[in-house]
Amino acid sequence: MATIFGTPVKRREDPRLLTGQARYTDDMVEPGMVHMAVVRSPYAHARIRRIDTSRAAKMPGVLAIYTGKDMQAAGMGNMPCAWVVPNSDAKTPPYPAIAVDTVRYVGNAVAVVVATDRYLARDAADAVQVDYDPLPVVVDAVKATEAGAPQLHAEAPKNLAFHWKVSGGDVEAAFKQADVVVKDTIVNQRLVPNAMEPRAALAKYDAATDEVTLWVTSQNPHIVRFLLGLTTGIPENRVRVVAPEVGGGFGSKIPHYPEDAMAVFASKMVGRPVKWTETRSENYKATIHGRDHVQEVELAATKDGTILALRAKVWANLGAYLSTASTGVPTILHGLMLSGVYTIKNIHEDVYGVFTNTTPVDAYRGAGRPEATFLVERMVDLLARELSMDPVEVRRKNLIPPFTDGYAVATGLVYDSGNYQAALDKALQLADYQGLRKQQAEARAAGRIMGIGVCTYAEICGLGPSSVAGAVGFGGGLWESAIVRFHPSGKVSVMVGVSPHGQGEETTFAQIVSSELGVPIEDVQVVHGDTAQTPMGWGTYGSRTTAVGGGALAQAARKVKEKARAVAAHLLEASVEDIDYADGKFFVKGSPSKAKTIQDVCLMANVAWNLPKGMEPGLEASAFFDPPNFVYPFGAHIAVVEIDPDTYEVKLAKYVAVDDCGKVINPMIVEGQIHGGIVQGVGQALWEGARYDDQGQLLTGSMMDYAVPKAEHFPRFELGATETPTTVNALGVKGIGETGTIASTPTVYNAVMDALAPFKVKKVDMPLTPERIWRAIRDAQGS
């Protein structure tokens, strides 16, 4: 039975998903349900002069139309920012769910229409007439901080939401000692998350009890409930939030969104269940974006390739308002990771969080760590090129030596465990790196444009100790909880506070319980996503579901086991210390034939006919797990690209990924996470990018204009693994949900730059489109 842990068990969530029986939010129907559509601003910055709803109100099926003033008059609160980074002069200007007098980005809600039918609601929304006085617009974060730039919020002079710093060592002194300094300005472009399921919300308010149920596309229903209490004024214990089947999130379903509050408000006002479902074009404007950094970076080193110091200044575009977790992303999750996997003793970074007339930016897969890893890995490659060293050798020279018991980096973090050399060696071997370099020399001789890219990375996840969350300004805890409940028949229900939405924890969590307690995996049911059925938890993001939620679950299972051992001792008339356990059976040491199964014990605990004196009936345990540290998965990725010499299109020819996430519960699921992560990261390197014009119009406003990667863009990835367990949780597991995205962008970017080295091209901004590559080659050769 113990072999269940570590085996590729087929997923238990799949049958309902494969047959169309799964129920996503938009699939839900409630009696009397009506539909909500949102009127959105076509201007990036404007005063609202007048909203005329008279024509729309007379249209067929229309029940009500509400504006920001109506919500305010009803006492609805503003959207809260749940992360205010300390010591950063942070500003949190008001963020009304529906704009009251000023709109600040294209897509900003101006009014909502409630109608009996989805199509009629849309018709009426289009008939709402809004008069705007356009205001000057700024979309670029650097320009927004300059004198004379249009100002978004009176509370935030120079459009600065914060100025955060991280410092370790003596950067100035290190730069003075340096033989070489390499510099770059890196644009980590804005991305659109594109979870395949657009957002949706269905609110059902019950006036008789003042209770509300919100079905919503969320990664963290307990957080939404907590915040919805603030925005709607309905006490938290009368709010039920359900995240049913959720079709991917990648961070974009973390925030408590304005539409959640609007749907609850509208349901309360019209007295009927109200459903809102986003269109994809609406999603591009109204759901958060990711990344969007401009980074000025300098790296100091000695001539043998030893890195001395890293200094950076970052402008992080936060969009028009502060989304739920937005300020933590470019600070804590980015700046603290600037040492990467290297012994960089001296680090300094200034991060400016900037308001612009664009869609709010928040966590997107990797959230801050891709921006940190790209920065470090790019600079290491530039150093290698400056010193004419192999990029692998520069990395090797600076890698943190293997450690199992904590390693403190200059930014103040203590990594849990790592063996970066082993991962790199394995990746080099899998890819046949020397062979690839030989092939490259031959390819170049034959006039082909081939490049090899390498990245070694570590990332911070398994968020995280709650004391740290508090210290860095996160407005919540980051522990997790689980309940393991044995029913009289021996079947088990597991209730967890995390809220997986595609990551497969209904399977991996059942594997944990099966392995810990010896019950068949089929007998374990995992319940998540419903605040009425599950204990408090902070949700699924930051690769924390298994590392923290699984840790809580293992603790609960072990508590159950201890109670079961006491019951078994009583039934076997032995003392507890004399009871052994193996494969779901308790027995007196040395007498495995006379055993009580976990099911025997469970039945007796539940009927309670014969329990030890003073013992409470039932076989159930609840556990809360607040991890003592984050976990730091790591690895090494290698990519080979070939660029078409006529069209300059980049073809990803080969991709090798070696990742170490500690102990593996289900290798099939781990590999699936890596595959998906790689594709998202490669998307950023080669194709994806949200673009605004200078008037704040989103030029990439639909899937027609924004390049979500497709199957035919990729070769078959070659995966390898090393296993360096963590001691942070009971299972030895680290997160794996984001590593692929974190590593693959710099890997592929470095490969393309390697390919372009003979043309003297040092830099092309992402995404590396054929046009940009062609221009870079032309410019480099012209100069």
Add this chain to the structure above:
Amino acid sequence: MKVPVSVTVNGATHAVEVEPRLLLVHFLRETLGLTGTNVGCDTSQCGSCTVLIDGEAVKSCTVLAVQADGRQVTTIEGLAQNGKLHPLQEAFWEKHGLQCGFCTPGMIMTAVDLLARNPNPTEAEVRHGLEGNLCRCTGYQNIVAAVQHAAARMKG
């Protein structure tokens, strides 16, 4: 002004009156309550809404319900027969070809059409054949493996 249509979906004929502008996908999801077919975009890029019309893969967000009048529509709900999963459903399960599952119905319906036209596709042919279906979770690798696995199984 509603118009009468008669559409056969998964073997059952539905004679109803619909708005001329009603999209087939909303007819399936809201008129018939067959919510397995998902809507992932509004520009016919993502393929989540793919169904079969007279055996051919079609994006049902780009077809009006009235255009399906008199035709045979198969959705993901109609694929398993007598409680037995279709080989493609089995293969997606076996090969971990899905994560959040939202694109999966469309992906499978496209693959049904693909294998009907080419029962023995190469990996490259599968990747090309799925160009009209987006998945943001799996990185496609296991989807491609699942389609090839199903192809092998369907040949017997």
